[in-house]
Amino acid sequence: MSIAEQAKNAKTASDILANSSIEQRNSALFAIAEMLENNMDSILEENKKDLDRAQNSPMLDRLMLDEARILAIADAARKITTLPDILGTVDRMWQRPNGLKIGQQRVPLGLVGIIYEARPNVTIDAAVLCIKSGNACLLRGGSDALHSNLELVRLMKLALQKVGLPDQAVEIIADPSRESAMKMMKLNQYLDVLIPRGGSGLIKSVVENSTVPVIETGSGNCHTYIDEFADLEMGLNILLNAKTQRPSVCNACESLVVHAKVAADFLPMLEKKSGHLELRGDERTRKLISCLPATEKDFYTEYNDMILSIKIVDSLDEAISHINEHSTKHSETIVTKDYNNSQKFLQRINSAAVYVNASTRFTDGFEFGFGAEIGISTQKLHARGPMGLSALTTTKYIIYGNGQIRES
Amino acid sequence: MSIAEQAKNAKTASDILANSSIEQRNSALFAIAEMLENNMDSILEENKKDLDRAQNSPMLDRLMLDEARILAIADAARKITTLPDILGTVDRMWQRPNGLKIGQQRVPLGLVGIIYEARPNVTIDAAVLCIKSGNACLLRGGSDALHSNLELVRLMKLALQKVGLPDQAVEIIADPSRESAMKMMKLNQYLDVLIPRGGSGLIKSVVENSTVPVIETGSGNCHTYIDEFADLEMGLNILLNAKTQRPSVCNACESLVVHAKVAADFLPMLEKKSGHLELRGDERTRKLISCLPATEKDFYTEYNDMILSIKIVDSLDEAISHINEHSTKHSETIVTKDYNNSQKFLQRINSAAVYVNASTRFTDGFEFGFGAEIGISTQKLHARGPMGLSALTTTKYIIYGNGQIRES
Incomplete structure (x- = not known):
């Protein structure tokens, strides 16, 4: 036939x-x-x-x-x-x-x-x-x-x-x-x-x-942004979950964006817990911790592997611009205790799922409560x-x- | 640029x-x-x-x-x-x-x-x-x-x-x-x-x-079905509105489907009021009124003009099959006083807008109350x-x- x-x-x-x-x-x-x-x-x-x-x-x-x-x-x-x-x-x-x-x-x-x-x-x-x-x-x-x-x-x-x-x-x-x-x-x-x-x-x-x-249904170059007003312990917990709990899937985190004001505290915490995770940082990152260099290409890459790119920014606006430019519009999260920053991130990030204080790994039909999943659409x-x-x-x-x- | x-x-x-x-x-x-x-x-x-x-x-x-x-x-x-x-x-x-x-x-x-x-x-x-x-x-x-x-x-x-x-x-x-x-x-x-x-x-x-x-956004080969339990005056009113009020538009009716039990009453009523409307009927229609023959091609045609094709059917099931086969899935209407037939038509007709006892001309963003219209989608x-x-x-x-x- x-x-x-x-x-x-x-x-x-x-x-x-x-x-x-x-x-x-x-x-x-x-x-x-x-x-x-x-x-x-x-x-x-x-x-x-x-x-x-x-x-x-x-x-x-x-x-x-x-x-x-x-x-x-x-x-x-x-x-x-x-x-x-x-x-x-x-x-x-x-x-x-x-x-x-x-x-x-x-x-x-x-x-x-x-x-x-x-x-x-x-x-x-x-x-x-x-x-x-x-x-x-x-x-x-x-x-x-x-x-x-x-x-x-x-x-x-x-x-x-x-x-x-x-x-x-x-x-x-x-x-x-x-x-x-x-x-x-x-x-x-x-x-x-x-x-x-x-x-x-x-x-x-x-x-x-x-x-x-x-x-x-598509790829996920997902971001975790650690705001200057983040609870850093919570941020580390969310980042490691999003990155390492199942690195091969599309809702896993690929890139860390961290505010300059907390980078010197946060990045050493991450380095200490990174274990088998390969870190690739921009120039400012490599002044704070020892890691491989991240190129512009890294920031566009969905590794689906135990690798994390790291970018330091000076403002929430810069974080939002960086994420909207490099993401595949799948899932991104902000870790913050600041109300206005949380609202701004939710409004301005142009992705299918935008989180405050939670792991990007929840972007999933079952986790959302749909009882089934056909796939995750990255089209509009x-x-x-x-x-x-x-x-x-x-x-x-x-x-x-x-x-x-x-x-x- | x-x-x-x-x-x-x-x-x-x-x-x-x-x-x-x-x-x-x-x-x-x-x-x-x-x-x-x-x-x-x-x-x-x-x-x-x-x-x-x-x-x-x-x-x-x-x-x-x-x-x-x-x-x-x-x-x-x-x-x-x-x-x-x-x-x-x-x-x-x-x-x-x-x-x-x-x-x-x-x-x-x-x-x-x-x-x-x-x-x-x-x-x-x-x-x-x-x-x-x-x-x-x-x-x-x-x-x-x-x-x-x-x-x-x-x-x-x-x-x-x-x-x-x-x-x-x-x-x-x-x-x-x-x-x-x-x-x-x-x-x-x-x-x-x-x-x-x-x-x-x-x-x-x-x-x-x-x-x-x-x-x-697409074409409309829209149907009016006159059921065996139709109010024939209402049916004629709806049909003529759907067909002639503005024949060039996509929600205008192009084809009449009429139940055999009322065709002998309804078609002469239509003939009398048809004025400048050109009627093209199937073989059984032409035994009841004088009109041009309708070919299979007619039943697939969106005239956008003062022409109406006519098909006589022996059952609601036949009407539904005929419409689902020939329509462009835009707008179709049934005229009936029978509750079960109205429900069956609404359920089984596979079009963007399915009507009971109203003109197909209402398929329109303004008439639906949206206050604006980008177009009428015929995709799913x-x-x-x-x-x-x-x-x-x-x-x-x-x-x-x-x-x-x-x-x-």
Whole structure:
């Protein structure tokens, strides 16, 4: 079957999903969880084919499934059933002077395309969130995980059939070539949105080539700013958490900005606790502590590693300018006891999530209380910041009249 | 100055706009209105150059400015000052178990690109809405209106200077070539969104070529469905209003769908009142009234003219399928006295605005009560349906903590 035919079928299925009950959609998720648990052997067998091909690749750990991981994926699917149904919610409704009642109701996007790299768990996670929110999905995973992905989709289709929903609601592209991805990016007739999940190369390619609207999930060059009025102990605690608790993720801190008035106190505290953390400082920093030099390039870099760049500033304004210039507009935090400085930082920093006195690591759908996460959007259109199920919906206006016509 | 330089300057200005007070932004709109009124002569002189070049073009009326039109444009700018400021609004705020307070605050998109055709009034309208909502704009109008547009932007820049806002907040591309438009569509570094306003050719070109996120404003192949339980007098009233009150606009009705059980009563009523309206019916319609044949192509056509296609169906389900298949997902209405049919139509029709017992002509930012309109979005991402000022904003999360760090 061609990719366009798969997309067409999935689009047809999306209409049935959009009008299904939440009981049906939740029972599909339960059936998927059960299907995964009852078919460990076939999943592991297909996964082994992928692992054999990928021998010695650094991807191996991301690619690998075992019983514990499959149980965790099934468990995550079951947890999504406990979230409330978002469809049908009327965000607001008002009446016009002519008596028209206008409401704005949540409806699914329709057919969601997802392009991702070699992580088979994304295959289940993404499909489950789409089904829960009444969307069909067209998946295109990385070639490294192809055997695993095809088996996982086969099982999800069986689960959908079991509960009486169309199995075309979850389609996967079996050809993981560059050409298939390019074809997918031009399927405006069927695809309502395309979400790339993976490294910056993948995301850049999708943004540049897709004519389908894209939700860009992106990189995080996140900053911690230690204000002149900071509680320095709290600042160190927040900085080390944001930097080192899980350095490989997008909401980890990459750069410290510190006010000159407290730098001489704060930087030695940091140096003492830095452990395996590599510090790279600007010229003024290196007069206070011993560390490697930070170049302008460092300040633009998302290390995703145990490295921290350090910049000393003379004012909050300079800190804000520096951060707005170098950040990827993901998450930034100020540590301060000063009320006006906290408000100014919140107002002037142009990022998806702006914190006062807390770690940037909280930028996450679960930590925000959404109960799920599709990704973290660093674009401004449609959704910005952590995306929960509502990012997979749009709205339509429903208008109740009693014969109104327009006069002018 | 290159287009990229203009965009860069406008982006810098957007940061100042985003942090300006509503008094400043409103005073800019007053200053623009005054500047237009005080410079009628120079505007009309530049407009005459455009008119002279465009002689005998069908565009002439859209291109033409006169005193009355300029006063109306100035008046519209003043009216926008009466709308409330949307910036800073916190849509919702909640507290997490760890004490973090998370709020979602409205902020401007940043730099808005607008590509439009030969209507000089759009130059002012678009810029005014951007300024009101704290955005800078980069305009690219049609070549036919170039002299008018350059003069209007010159005057707006003077108005911005007068109130102490950066005049780079409104930039216009002086080269109206295809190449300049293509360059603009790739300015991802500076442009946050691109809104095409014009015919379907323009919109298609932007959707296909832009790497900047696009808000698609689009065409309307709108339907009126006369249910078997319709009040036929009301149905005729609504249909004729939707079709004939202003046939050239996107929310005008293009196609009548009528239930077979009432077709023999309804269609002769329509025929009698049709006047200059050209009717094109399917085979069953032509057994009931005399009219031209409607082909499958007719049912996909947005006439924007005094032509109506007619389809007879045997059930509400058939009506819904026919409409979802042929519509452009803009606006559709059902005329019915039956409660369940009204609910089913609202739920199942997949369009931006779905009506019960009212004319589709109400799909409009002013009629919806938004006080302004950027356009009517027929895409599902970011904004769907009539767009008011909020469509020119995004949100950022503001998070108040007191030392929270993430444990896992």
